[in-house]
Amino acid sequence: xxxxxxxxxxxxxxxxxxxxxxxxxxxxxxxxxxxxxxxxxxxxxxxxxxxxxxxxxxxxxxxxxxxxxxxxxxxxxxxxxxxxxxxxxxxxxxxxxxxxxxxxxxxxxxxxxxxxxxxxxxxxxxxxxxxxxxxxxxxxxxxxxxxxxxxxxxxxxxxxxxxxxxxxxxxxxxxxxxxxxxxxxxxxxxxxxxxxxxxxxxxxxxxxxxxxxxxxxxxxxxxxxxxxxxxxxxxxxxxxxxxxxxxxxxxxxxxxxxxxxxxxxxxxxxxxxxxxxxxxxxxxxxxxxxxxxxxxxxxxxxxxxxxxxxxxxxxxxxxxxxxxxxxxxxxxxxxxxxxxxxxxxxxxxxxxxxxxxxxxxxxxxxxxxxxxxxxxxxxxxxxxxxxxxxxxxxxxxxxxxxxxxxxxxxxxxxxxxxxxxxxxxxxxxxxxxxxxxxxxxxxxxxxxxxxxxxxxxxxxxxxxxxxxxxxxxxxxxxxxxxxxxxxxxxxxxxxxxxxxxxxxxxxxxxxxxxxxxxxxxxxxxxxxxxxxxxxxxxxxxxxxxxxxxxxxxxxxxxxxxxxxxxxxxxxxxxxxxxxxxxxxxxxxxxxxxxxxxxxxxxxxxxxxxxxx
Amino acid sequence: xxxxxxxxxxxxxxxxxxxxxxxxxxxxxxxxxxxxxxxxxxxxxxxxxxxxxxxxxxxxxxxxxxxxxxxxxxxxxxxxxxxxxxxxxxxxxxxxxxxxxxxxxxxxx
Numbered sequence: 001x002x003x004x005x006x007x008x009x010x011x012x013x014x015x016x017x018x019x020x021x022x023x024x025x026x027x028x029x030x031x032x033x034x035x036x037x038x039x040x041x042x043x044x045x046x047x048x049x050x051x052x053x054x055x056x057x058x059x060x061x062x063x064x065x066x067x068x069x070x071x072x073x074x075x076x077x078x079x080x081x082x083x084x085x086x087x088x089x090x091x092x093x094x095x096x097x098x099x100x101x102x103x104x105x106x107x108x109x110x111x112x113x114x115x116x117x118x119x120x121x122x123x124x125x126x127x128x129x130x131x132x133x134x135x136x137x138x139x140x141x142x143x144x145x146x147x148x149x150x151x152x153x154x155x156x157x158x159x160x161x162x163x164x165x166x167x168x169x170x171x172x173x174x175x176x177x178x179x180x181x182x183x184x185x186x187x188x189x190x191x192x193x194x195x196x197x198x199x200x201x202x203x204x205x206x207x208x209x210x211x212x213x214x215x216x217x218x219x220x221x222x223x224x225x226x227x228x229x230x231x232x233x234x235x236x237x238x239x240x241x242x243x244x245x246x247x248x249x250x251x252x253x254x255x256x257x258x259x260x261x262x263x264x265x266x267x268x269x270x271x272x273x274x275x276x277x278x279x280x281x282x283x284x285x286x287x288x289x290x291x292x293x294x295x296x297x298x299x300x301x302x303x304x305x306x307x308x309x310x311x312x313x314x315x316x317x318x319x320x321x322x323x324x325x326x327x328x329x330x331x332x333x334x335x336x337x338x339x340x341x342x343x344x345x346x347x348x349x350x351x352x353x354x355x356x357x358x359x360x361x362x363x364x365x366x367x368x369x370x371x372x373x374x375x376x377x378x379x380x381x382x383x384x385x386x387x388x389x390x391x392x393x394x395x396x397x398x399x400x401x402x403x404x405x406x407x408x409x410x411x412x413x414x415x416x417x418x419x420x421x422x423x424x425x426x427x428x429x430x431x432x433x434x435x436x437x438x439x440x441x442x443x444x445x446x447x448x449x450x451x452x453x454x455x456x457x458x459x460x461x462x463x464x465x466x467x468x469x470x471x472x473x474x475x476x477x478x479x480x481x482x483x484x485x486x487x488x489x490x491x492x493x494x495x496x497x498x499x500x501x502x503x504x505x506x507x508x509x510x511x512x513x514x515x516x517x518x519x520x521x522x523x524x525x526x527x528x529x530x531x532x533x534x535x536x537x538x539x540x541x542x543x544x545x546x547x548x549x550x551x552x553x554x555x556x557x558x559x560x561x562x563x564x565x566x567x568x569x570x571x572x573x574x575x576x577x578x579x580x581x582x583x584x585x586x587x588x589x590x591x592x593x594x595x596x597x598x599x600x601x602x603x604x605x606x607x608x609x610x611x612x
Numbered sequence: 613x614x615x616x617x618x619x620x621x622x623x624x625x626x627x628x629x630x631x632x633x634x635x636x637x638x639x640x641x642x643x644x645x646x647x648x649x650x651x652x653x654x655x656x657x658x659x660x661x662x663x664x665x666x667x668x669x670x671x672x673x674x675x676x677x678x679x680x681x682x683x684x685x686x687x688x689x690x691x692x693x694x695x696x697x698x699x700x701x702x703x704x705x706x707x708x709x710x711x712x713x714x715x716x717x718x719x720x721x
Contacts, residue, residue, distance in 0.1 A: 242708035255709045263684045466688045564684020
C-alpha cells in the first residue's frame with residue numbers, strides 16, 4: 001500500500017509530526033491494520049491504543065491527535081468527504097473520536113496520506129501546511145509560525161489561510177481551543193466541526209492553531225467498472241429514498257423536532273420535562289419558513305442536508321437538530337433567531353454546540369435552584385452570546401462553564417444536575433421515552449452520543465420497522481447492531497445518512513471494488529464490532545468500569561410527570577445485563593477472551609488476567 | 613372533533629389545497645376534522661386534496677415511512693388505520709422524515 005498503482009484505496013502512508021522536536025516523518029501504513037480497522041475511527045482507535053496509555057494527561061504533550069481518512073475517502077463515492085480525529089478526551093478521559101464532513105477530509109487524503117499523527121507541544125503557536133511538491137508521492141510538509149493567527153476566530157483564520165473548497169482547505173481551532181475549554185471543537189472548512197469531547201482543547205494544548213492541506217494525489221481504484229456501477233446504484237437508491245431525496249434536503253435534520261416532542265421524548269429544561277411547548281417555533285418547518293436561505297452540501301454528497309440560515313445579525317451553516325434542541329428546548333427557549341446566532345457564535349469560537357447549550361441549561365437549573373448566583377434562567381436566550389464569549393475566553397462564571405456540565409455541577413455541589421454520561425452531555429432524545437436510546441447512551445464509548453448508533457429509526461420513525469419504544473426486553477441486540485454499524489461507517493469513512501437509502505451490502509461491494517480486497521457484509525459489520533470492543537478495552541485500561549455505564553439519576557429515578565411518556569423512568573439495568581451477554585462480555589462488562597479471539601484482538605486483552 | 617396536525621411537506625400540500633399558499637398558520641396549529649377512526653380522518657384529508665391524498669396513501673394503504681401518532685402513540689402499535697378516535701384526540705401525521713444517525717436500518721434484526 002504505497003499509493004502506487006499496485007495498491008488501492010488507501011494511500012499507504014502515515015504522516016507523523018512531533019511538534020516538540022519539529023521532526024516530520026512519513027511512515028508506511030501496515031496492511032494488516034488497514035484490513036482490520038479500515039480507516040477513520042477504526043484506525044484512529046488502533047493507533048491510540050499504542051500511543052496513549054492511562055498515565056497520560058489528555059492536555060499534556062504525551063497525548064496525540066490522530067486525523068484519519070478512510071479507504072473510500074476522496075474516491076468520489078457518495079459522501080466520501082469525511083474524516084475523523086482520535087485522541088484521549090480531556091472532557092471524559094475516555095477514548096475519543098469525532099468526525100466531520102465538508103471538504104478538508106477529501107483534500108487531506110488527496111495530499112497522499114491516510115492519517116496524520118500530531119504529537120508533542122510546540123513552544124510557540126504554529127500551524128501545519130501540507131502541499132504537493134513536484135514529486136506527487138512526497139508532499140511538502142512544514143511547521144509554520146502562527147503567532148499572528150493565535151487569538152483569531154474560526155472564520156477569520158480560515159479565510160486568512162486561504163480556504164478554497166476544492167483546492168486548499170483549513171482546519172483550525174478558535175479561542176475556546178486556545179483557552180483549553182474541555183468542550184472545544186476542532187473546526188474545518190470554516191463551519192464544520194469535529195465537536196464532541198473537547199478535541200479542540202488537545203489541539204490548543206499543543207499550540208497548534210491550524211492544519212492547511214492541498215493535494216493532487218488520487219486514490220487508486222482496483223475495479224473501475226464495479227466502482228462505476230456502485231456509484232450509479234448508490235445514486236439511484238439515494239434518489240429513490242424519500243428520506244435522502246426529500247426529507248433531509250427539504251427540511252434538514254430539525255424536521256424530527258415535532259415528532260420527538262409529540263411522543264414525549266424531547267428533553268426540556270435540562271431534562272426536567274420531556275415535552276417543550278415551544279417545539280413548533282424551533283422546528284425544521286419553522287426554520288424553512290423563516291430563516292432558511294438555501295441548502296448546501298459536502299463534497300460528493302447528493303443529499304444536501306446542510307442549512308444556510310440568516311438572521312438580522314448573522315448568516316451561516318446550520319443549525320442542526322441537536323444544536324437547535326440544545327439552545328432551544330434544553331434551555332427553555334423558543335426564539336429560533338437566538339438559536340441560529342448561538343450556533344454561529346459556537347462555530348466561530350470553536351465550541352461543541354450540544355455540550356455548550358446543555359452546560360448553559362445545567363447552569364440555568366443550578367441558578368434557579370439556588371446552587372449558583374447568576375442571572376441565568378430558563379428562557380433567557382438574551383444571555384447566550386455573552387455566556388458563550390465568557391466560556392471561550394474563560395471569563396468569570398464562563399471559566400466554570402468552559403469545562404462542561406459535570407465539572408460545573410460538581411463544583412457547585414449538585415453533580416446529579418449534569419445531564420451527561422461519562423461526562424459527555426446527552427443529545428436530544430429522552431431515554432425515559434425511548435428505552436433503547438438510554439442503553440445506547442449508557443454504553444457509548446465516548447460518553448452519551450446519538451452518532452454511535454441511534455434508536456430514533458427503530459423506536460420512533462419505523463425504520464426499517466417500528467418497535468415499541470417502551471419495550472425493554474430484546475432491545476440490546478438492536479443497540480449493538482447500530483453501534484457496530486456506526487463504528488464501521490465511521491471507519492470507511494462516509495456519512496451515516498447514506499445508510500438511510502443504501503444497505504450495508506453496498507458498502508461492502510464498493511469497498512471491495514476500491515481496495516481489491518473481498519469484503520462481505522458480515523466482514524464489514526465485524527470491523528465495527530472490532531472497533532467497538534477495542535474502544536471498550538481502551539476505556540477499561542483507563543479505569544472505567546460497568547459502574548460508568550449508567551445514566552443521570554434523574555432519568556433512572558424521576559418519572560416523566562406529563563405527556564405520552566408519563567410515569568416512565570429509564571429501565572436501564574435489565575437492558576444492560578442483556579447487553580453485556582449479547583456483546584460476549586462478562587457481568588462486569590469486560591470482553592471475554594473468546595470474543596476478543598473471534599475479533600482478532602488477541603493481543604489487546606486488558607486487564608491482564610484476561611490474556612488466555 | 614379530533615385535532616389533526618400535519619408536518620413537513622404535508623403542510624405545503626394542505627396549504628395549496630385551501631388556496632392559502634405558504635401563509636396559513638392554521639395548518640401548523642391544526643385542523644379539526646370529523647371522524648371516529650384514523651381511516652375517516654385520512655379520507656377527510658383526501659377529499660380536500662388529491663395531492664395530499666397521493667402523498668399519504670398508495671392504493672388505500674399508508675405509504676412507507678408515513679407516521680400517524682395519536683396522543684403520542686404510533687397507530688402501528690394500535691390498530692393501524694382502524695384505530696378508533698375520541699373527539700378530544702390529537703392526530704399527528706408526519707411525512708417521511710429523518711435525522712440523527714440511522715445506521716443499521718437495512719439489516720436490523
